[in-house]
Amino acid sequence: MNFPPAESGTKGKLLRAAAHVFAEKGYIAATVRDICQRADANVAAVNYHFGDKKNLYDAVLRRLFSECEGPSEQELDTSLPAEERLAAFIRRSVLEIYGDSDLNDDYGQLAALFLMELAHPSENWPNLIHEYMLPDSLLLHEIVSKVLGPHSSPEKIRQCCISIYGLMAHHALCWPIISVIHDDHPELRSFRDRLAEHVIEFALTALRGIKDNHNESHTRLA
Amino acid sequence: MNFPPAESGTKGKLLRAAAHVFAEKGYIAATVRDICQRADANVAAVNYHFGDKKNLYDAVLRRLFSECEGPSEQELDTSLPAEERLAAFIRRSVLEIYGDSDLNDDYGQLAALFLMELAHPSENWPNLIHEYMLPDSLLLHEIVSKVLGPHSSPEKIRQCCISIYGLMAHHALCWPIISVIHDDHPELRSFRDRLAEHVIEFALTALRGIKDNHNESHTRLA
DNA sequence: TTAAGTTTCAAACGTCCGTTTCACTCAACA
DNA sequence: TGTTGAGTGAAACGGACGTTTGAAACTTAA
Numbered sequence: 001m002n003f004p005p006a007e008s009g010t011k012g013k014l015l016r017a018a019a020h021v022f023a024e025k026g027y028i029a030a031t032v033r034d035i036c037q038r039a040d041a042n043v044a045a046v047n048y049h050f051g052d053k054k055n056l057y058d059a060v061l062r063r064l065f066s067e068c069e070g071p072s073e074q075e076l077d078t079s080l081p082a083e084e085r086l087a088a089f090i091r092r093s094v095l096e097i098y099g100d101s102d103l104n105d106d107y108g109q110l111a112a113l114f115l116m117e118l119a120h121p122s123e124n125w126p127n128l129i130h131e132y133m134l135p136d137s138l139l140l141h142e143i144v145s146k147v148l149g150p151h152s153s154p155e156k157i158r159q160c161c162i163s164i165y166g167l168m169a170h171h172a173l174c175w176p177i178i179s180v181i182h183d184d185h186p187e188l189r190s191f192r193d194r195l196a197e198h199v200i201e202f203a204l205t206a207l208r209g210i211k212d213n214h215n216e217s218h219t220r221l222a
Numbered sequence: 223m224n225f226p227p228a229e230s231g232t233k234g235k236l237l238r239a240a241a242h243v244f245a246e247k248g249y250i251a252a253t254v255r256d257i258c259q260r261a262d263a264n265v266a267a268v269n270y271h272f273g274d275k276k277n278l279y280d281a282v283l284r285r286l287f288s289e290c291e292g293p294s295e296q297e298l299d300t301s302l303p304a305e306e307r308l309a310a311f312i313r314r315s316v317l318e319i320y321g322d323s324d325l326n327d328d329y330g331q332l333a334a335l336f337l338m339e340l341a342h343p344s345e346n347w348p349n350l351i352h353e354y355m356l357p358d359s360l361l362l363h364e365i366v367s368k369v370l371g372p373h374s375s376p377e378k379i380r381q382c383c384i385s386i387y388g389l390m391a392h393h394a395l396c397w398p399i400i401s402v403i404h405d406d407h408p409e410l411r412s413f414r415d416r417l418a419e420h421v422i423e424f425a426l427t428a429l430r431g432i433k434d435n436h437n438e439s440h441t442r443l444a
Numbered sequence: 445t446t447a448a449g450t451t452t453c454a455a456a457c458g459t460c461c462g463t464t465t466c467a468c469t470c471a472a473c474a
Numbered sequence: 475t476g477t478t479g480a481g482t483g484a485a486a487c488g489g490a491c492g493t494t495t496g497a498a499a500c501t502t503a504a
Contacts, residue, residue, distance in 0.1 A: 026341065169388070265484090
C-alpha cells in the first residue's frame with residue numbers, strides 16, 4: 001500500500017490512512033473519525049474530498065488493485081517452454097500476493113481487505129476482477145493448456161488453473177488457521193520465496209502426471 | 223446450519239436466525255433487531271437468553287464448528303494403503319466444506335462466516351481451531367508423510383498438507399472471484415463431487431512425483 | 445491590496461444501534 | 475386460589491456514527 005508521492009496532500013493522507021484502518025477494522029467498524037485522526041485531518045475532510053465513506057473505500061480498493069504489475073516478458077514469450085513460463089507466472093504471482101516484504105510494512109492488511117470482499121463483495125468488485133485479474137487468469141489458462149498438452153478437457157484445464165491459484169493463495173487467506181495449527185511455521189514474509197518454489201514443484205509435478213494419465217487413456221482408446 | 227430440534231424455543235430460533243443474519247451481513251452490520259425479527263422474538267430476547275450480541279455470535283460460531291463430523295474408519299485404518307486413506311480424507315473434507323447440498327439450503331453463508339473470521343479473527347477463534355481443526359490436520363499429516371515415504375523433510379510434508387487444504391478450500395473461499403472469471407463454471411453444489419475427485423487426482427499425482435523426486439536425490443547422494 | 449476560490453475547522457444534527465427497564469402473561473405448584 | 479418465577483413485550487435511554495453547516499484560514503491571481 002504505497003501511494004505515489006503525487007498524492008501527498010490531505011487527499012493522499014486520507015487514502016493511506018483509510019487503507020490502514022479499513023484493513024484493520026473492516027469497512028463498517030472503521031469510523032470516519034478514526035481515519036481522519038490517523039490522517040491528521042478534520043472529520044469533514046472525507047466528505048469534502050471523497051463525497052462519502054463509501055467513495056473513499058472504493059478509491060482505496062481501486063488503488064490497491066492498480067498497484068499490481070503485469071506479466072513479465074518471460075511469461076508472455078510463447079516460444080519458451082510452457083513449464084518455464086508457468087514457473088515465472090507462479091513466482092510473480094506469489095510475489096504479488098505476499099507483497100514486496102521490505103518495501104511494504106503492512107502486509108496482512110491487504111489480505112484482510114481481500115477477505116472482506118470475498119465474504120461480502122462490494123458493488124464494483126466484479127469490475128475490479130474483470131479489469132485486474134481476468135488478464136492474468138487468461139494467461140495462466142493458455143500456459144496450463146500447453147503444459148497439459150492437446151488431450152486434456154477444458155474442464156480439466158480450468159480445474160488445474162483454479163488449483164494453482166489455490167496453492168498460491170492459501171497461506172495468505174488462511175494464515176489465521178495455519179499459524180495456529182502449525183505453530184512452528186515460519187513467518188509469511190521470510191517464507192515467500194520458498195513457498196513459490198514449493199508451488200512450482202507441486203503444480204508442475206501434478207500437471208506432468210495428469211498429462212501422462214490423460215495421454216495414456218487417450219492412446220488406449222485410439 | 224441445522225440445529226437440533228431440542229433447541230426449538232426462542233433460544234433455538236434466535237441461534238438459527240443469528241447464523242443466517244450474521245453470515246449475510248457480517249457481525250457488525252447484523253443488528254439485534256434484524257435477528258429478533260427473523261426469529262419472531264422481541265428485541266430484548268437476545269440480551270435475556272445470551273447476555274449480549276457478542277455471546278450470541280460466539281454461540282453461533284461454536285455451534286457451526288461442532289457440526290463437523292470426525293474422520294471415518296477408512297481414514298484411521300493404518301493397515302490400508304496411505305493413498306486410499308488420503309482419498310477418503312479428501313472426499314469427507316470436501317463434503318464438509320461444501321455442505322450436504324440437499325439438507326443444507328444456505329451454503330455460502332457458512333463460507334461467509336468463515337471468511338469474516340479469517341479477515342478479523344474473534345477472541346476464541348484459536349480455541350475453536352485447536353478443538354475442531356487440529357485433529358484433522360494431524361491425521362492428514364500422518365497420512366501425507368506415509369504417502370511421501372521416509373525420505374521427505376518435515377517442511378515438505380507440512381507444505382504438502384497445507385497445499386491439499388488449499389486445493390480443497392479454494393473454491394469455497396474465492397468463489398466471488400472464480401464465478402466472475404470462469405462465468406461458465408458449474409455451481410458449487412453440483413460441482414462438489416467432481417471437485418473432490420479432481421483434488422484427489424491433483425494431490426496424489428503431485429505427491430507421487432514429489433516422492434520419486436526426493437527418492438532419486440536421496441539415492442543419488444547415497 | 446483586494447477579491448474569488450479552495451480547503452480546513454469546531455460544532456452540531458439526525459439517525460440508528462445495543463442495551464435496559466418495567467409492566468405484563470402464564471404455567472407450575474402449594 | 476394465591477404465589478412465584480421464567481419468559482415476553484413496548485418503550486425508552488445513552489452513545490456512537492456519518493454527514494452537514496457556516497465561518498475561518500489559506501491560496502491564487504489580478
